[in-house]
Amino acid sequence: MQPQPLLGPLENIPVVQIAAGYCYLLALAFQPSGMSVYSVGCGLGGKLGHGSKTDEKYPRRIEQLTALNLNPTVIAAGAWHAAVVGKDGRVCTWGWGRNGYVYTHTSWDQNGLNRLIFRPQLTTIFGP
Numbered sequence: 001m002q003p004q005p006l007l008g009p010l011e012n013i014p015v016v017q018i019a020a021g022y023c024y025l026l027a028l029a030f031q032p033s034g035m036s037v038y039s040v041g042c043g044l045g046g047k048l049g050h051g052s053k054t055d056e057k058y059p060r061r062i063e064q065l066t067a068l069n070l071n072p073t074v075i076a077a078g079a080w081h082a083a084v085v086g087k088d089g090r091v092c093t094w095g096w097g098r099n100g101y102v103y104t105h106t107s108w109d110q111n112g113l114n115r116l117i118f119r120p121q122l123t124t125i126f127g128p
Helices: none
Strands: 015-021 024-031 034-041 056-061 072-077 081-086 091-096 116-122
Touching: 015 081, 024 072, 034 072
Parallel strands: 015 072
Antiparallel strands: 015 024, 024 034, 034 056, 072 081, 081 091, 091 116
16 A cells, blocks of 8 residues: 545645544644644544534545634644644644543533533633
């Protein structure tokens, strides 16, 4: 098997960092408008950050980070969760929140159980 380039939206965009989780990949890409995060692979548990559990065959930009006005600088991928650190030090997390892996002020339900976070949300413990 030979390595293959990523096709689709990232085909001609410089990627400065990648992070691999369980059957998915995050890519931090440089664009004229600033840095963007793309995800591709298995969407189970909401770990792709697009608001659903849908798999993505081609890299797709995580639009919620733009809506949060977060200029991403570092990405991290766990098995079922992901995180992004912004230029200003804010941290966004999403995915399956088992055992507190994804901590936001809304990551626990009324029974104290973890829930899925389908779109990136700012954490309440790491930000400024």
